Structure formats: structure tokens, C-alpha cells
Amino acid sequence: MNDIIIEAIENRKLLSFFYKEHYRVVEPHTFGISSKGNENLSAFQVDGTSESIIVPDWGLFTIDKMNGLKILNKTFEGTRPKYSKGDSRMIEIYKEL
Secondary structure (H helix, E strand, C coil), X not given: CHHHXXXXXXXXXXXXXXXCCEEEEEEEEXXXXXXXXXXXXXXXXXXXCCCCCCCCEEEEEEHHHEEEEEEEEEECCCCCCCCCCCCCCEEEEEEEC
């Protein structure tokens, strides 16, 4: 799963997955370990549904809770507003835009 996320960030490809029973399509921005010790993905959700945000918007997704992760052929331009390189919520960053 980690390789898929890293590849998507490197190539600016969209990811799709199910998270908390909601289908999501996201632009991945930062992948690493949160201050709580979980592997997390900070991403801008562009399609699908959510119980906590109105799409499109930012989300922080715990990797262990993702199901059916797929890299899509569609690319995205670059960073979104409110993106912060070196995301302070992460104690270790594996990959970021």
C-alpha cells in the first residue's frame, strides 16, 4: 500500500479508496507518521462522500482504515491552497509534493 501512495505523490496521480464506508477520490499531498504514531495521508478530496467534510476539501486519512486503494490514471496539477510542506501533524514524512 505504501508504494502505491508514494507512486501517486511522485507522479501526481489521483487515488481512490473506501474510508469509513465512504468512497473517496483524493489528490495525495503528504504521507507519513502522525504524532499519534499512525501512518497517515494528508490529501485533498475531490470526489466521493464523507461524514465529516463537504467535498471538495482536505482530509487526513489513517492508512490502516483504507480499503480498496487504487492509483488512477488521472493526474492533478499540483498543490492546493492551505497545503503546508513539512506538515506539522507528521513526526516523519515518507513523501510529499
